[in-house]
Amino acid sequence: MGHARARPAILPDAIILVWLHLRSQGIAATPNTEILMERKIRVLVAKPGLDGHDRGAKVIASAFRDAGFEVIYTGLHQTPEMIVSAAVQEDVDVVALSVLSGAHMTLFPRVLELLREAGADHMLLTGGGIIPEEDIEALAGLGVGRLFGPGTTTTEAVAYIREWSERQPQDLVG
Amino acid sequence: MTRPEEPAGGVGPLDGALSALLDRFRSGQRMALARAISLVEGERPGFDAFLHAALVAGTRAARVGLTGPPGAGKSSLVAQVAAHYRRQDQDVGIVAVDPTSPFSGGALLGDRIRMNDLATDPGIFIRSMATRGSMGGLAAATREVMDLMDAFGLDRLIVETVGVGQTELEITGAADTVVVVLVPESGDSIQAMKAGLMEIADIFVVNKADRPGADRVAKEVTLALHLRAGEALRDVPAHHGVDLRRLAGGERGESGDDGGGPVVGEPMDQAVPEAPGWEIPVLKTVAQNGDGVPELIDAIASHKKYLDESGELEGRRRRRAGARVVDVVERELGRRVWGAAGASAILEDGVERIRRGEATPYSVASQVVDNLIRHGL
Ligand code: B12
Ligand SMILES: Nc1nc2c(ncn2[C@@H]2O[C@H](COP(=O)(O)OP(=O)(O)O)[C@@H](O)[C@H]2O)c(=O)[nH]1
Numbered sequence A: 001m002g003h004a005r006a007r008p009a010i011l012p013d014a015i016i017l018v019w020l021h022l023r024s025q026g027i028a029a030t031p032n033t034e035i036l037m038e039r040k041i042r043v044l045v046a047k048p049g050l051d052g053h054d055r056g057a058k059v060i061a062s063a064f065r066d067a068g069f070e071v072i073y074t075g076l077h078q079t080p081e082m083i084v085s086a087a088v089q090e091d092v093d094v095v096a097l098s099v100l101s102g103a104h105m106t107l108f109p110r111v112l113e114l115l116r117e118a119g120a121d122h123m124l125l126t127g128g129g130i131i132p133e134e135d136i137e138a139l140a141g142l143g144v145g146r147l148f149g150p151g152t153t154t155t156e157a158v159a160y161i162r163e164w165s166e167r168q169p170q171d172l173v174g
Numbered sequence B: 001m002t003r004p005e006e007p008a009g010g011v012g013p014l015d016g017a018l019s020a021l022l023d024r025f026r027s028g029q030r031m032a033l034a035r036a037i038s039l040v041e042g043e044r045p046g047f048d049a050f051l052h053a054a055l056v057a058g059t060r061a062a063r064v065g066l067t068g069p070p071g072a073g074k075s076s077l078v079a080q081v082a083a084h085y086r087r088q089d090q091d092v093g094i095v096a097v098d099p100t101s102p103f104s105g106g107a108l109l110g111d112r113i114r115m116n117d118l119a120t121d122p123g124i125f126i127r128s129m130a131t132r133g134s135m136g137g138l139a140a141a142t143r144e145v146m147d148l149m150d151a152f153g154l155d156r157l158i159v160e161t162v163g164v165g166q167t168e169l170e171i172t173g174a175a176d177t178v179v180v181v182l183v184p185e186s187g188d189s190i191q192a193m194k195a196g197l198m199e200i201a202d203i204f205v206v207n208k209a210d211r212p213g214a215d216r217v218a219k220e221v222t223l224a225l226h227l228r229a230g231e232a233l234r235d236v237p238a239h240h241g242v243d244l245r246r247l248a249g250g251e252r253g254e255s256g257d258d259g260g261g262p263v264v265g266e267p268m269d270q271a272v273p274e275a276p277g278w279e280i281p282v283l284k285t286v287a288q289n290g291d292g293v294p295e296l297i298d299a300i301a302s303h304k305k306y307l308d309e310s311g312e313l314e315g316r317r318r319r320r321a322g323a324r325v326v327d328v329v330e331r332e333l334g335r336r337v338w339g340a341a342g343a344s345a346i347l348e349d350g351v352e353r354i355r356r357g358e359a360t361p362y363s364v365a366s367q368v369v370d371n372l373i374r375h376g377l
């Protein structure tokens, strides 16, 4: 990966001449797929419902960006339908909800259900906010990923997503 | 789904997973479009074969680009324009580009915040893209992503660049019609802007016209445009060609180009058709409440009509296709040069020798290229 990043600007004209020359001599070309761009982790960060507490979501979104993720931030007042529609269009790896309103027991299951309906159940649903321990367990039982409460360090959340991502198949096209 | 594939020349065949994806793409599944975009954006194995297979049928959607400084209201305007097209029952694809942080490689893509009203509309597909190191105001794969949306069957494509200055002008390669969005506060920079954005605009919009200064900026832009076009040409009907007020079917109301006073054009049929010109309109909008948006829609339609009638659309698309081929060749060659066995070692060793004064970047570069030739590509 190191070189993919550090590679210098190529000399297009010179190389095109070389290319045209070889092409004219009928030398066969075999594509080299070794050098690929680093695979970016894409995360949707959303605030569902009427909950106006957006500090945590913003902190988390910036932390994810600083960790090298591509973060799609949709802002406040998202319905589960809006969240899933955005997750599909953006082909994110992770859907991350921030819920401080107390409505987590309806919001998380609903988003999970809609993701499944949309054929997007390969995505990780995670999040945080004010969520009691027993609710976190109940949601985990439904298939929701880890949920992070107040005082979470952003490194914990970043590490969790990285580790999850590394366990996923890398050629996701299906 | 058994349509025979066009022979792809050097492009390889689709493997099982990709042809399944192509089937789902062709049957209109949004998740498949989204995944195809990721495939192409990440240049994952097989992306070029997939693009080829998806695009053989050709592309047809009208493409509008919005560019301008950060915070000008581009995303808000995109949402307004898209909502308009939806009311005409057209399906709209939107690509919104934001910068990748050069420090972390991450990006915060926030354009959707302004497009929430469109979020669940099944006739809208919005994709946010990070520049991933690209410098021209778009991401490297933005045009390919638009092609995919086009092939998917969306009728209209709108692309929003990152907030740009004077040099990020790649939008001209991605859109048929370029809308440059300014704000009342842009006044001071209009002189400086002449070199860049001024040259690429097909339509100017002064957004945030609810704020003071919009008229002044609109007048300055109009004046600058006329200075550029040259006073002499202004009175030649041929150079007015398409007259917006006529084509748009009436008054553009307070659309702000009245100050510098372009001559009210001759009727279209009297304009000399063989050298049709395009008089760049300068409009005012308030993206928050939609004021001026119908006029913008009309101007985009007029510009499209001008492009069609003048043959300019054909010309632009041809130039774009040519530029694209060159791009793809360069990218592919870059990949091969650096993927060839030994290239990295030559680079590393070369850097060392440059440091010691025994080589120059040019001698090392030619070794890298020679290495590619030795390995027969
Ligand atoms: C600041 C604050 C406000 C501010 C919000 C400003 C803003 N723009 O965010 C204001 C004053 C507007 C406000 C209003 C209200 N608030 Co208030 N507010 C708080 C307070 C004191 C701090 C929240 C905060 O910003 N923390 C700082 C951020 C950085 O932390 P955080 O959000 O918890 O996020 C961290 C973690 O939770 C986690 N995390 C959060 N989201 C996510 C997402 C992901 C993906 C991940 C990985 C992690 C993660 O990581 C973050 C970093 O560590 C809390 C009490 C508390 N101590 O939590 C009450 C609190 C959240 N508010 C509460 C209430 C009831 C209200 C009001 C209804 C009060 C009222 N009656 O008017 C209104 C509702 C407003 C609305 N429209 O939603 C209650 C909620 C009760 C509940 N859920 O059961 C709380 C818990 C206070 C309480 N103990 O009663 N509030
Ligand atoms: N006053 C005013 N504010 C606007 C208008 N259009 C957009 N805005 C605000 O300007 C800010 C930037 O808008 P945005 O669409 O994100 O701009 P972009 O960065 O160019 O995409 C937001 O806070 C918008 O609400 C307008 O016409 N008038």
Ligand SMILES: [Mg+2]
Pocket: B074, B075, B076, B110, B111, B160
């Ligand atoms: Mg924007």
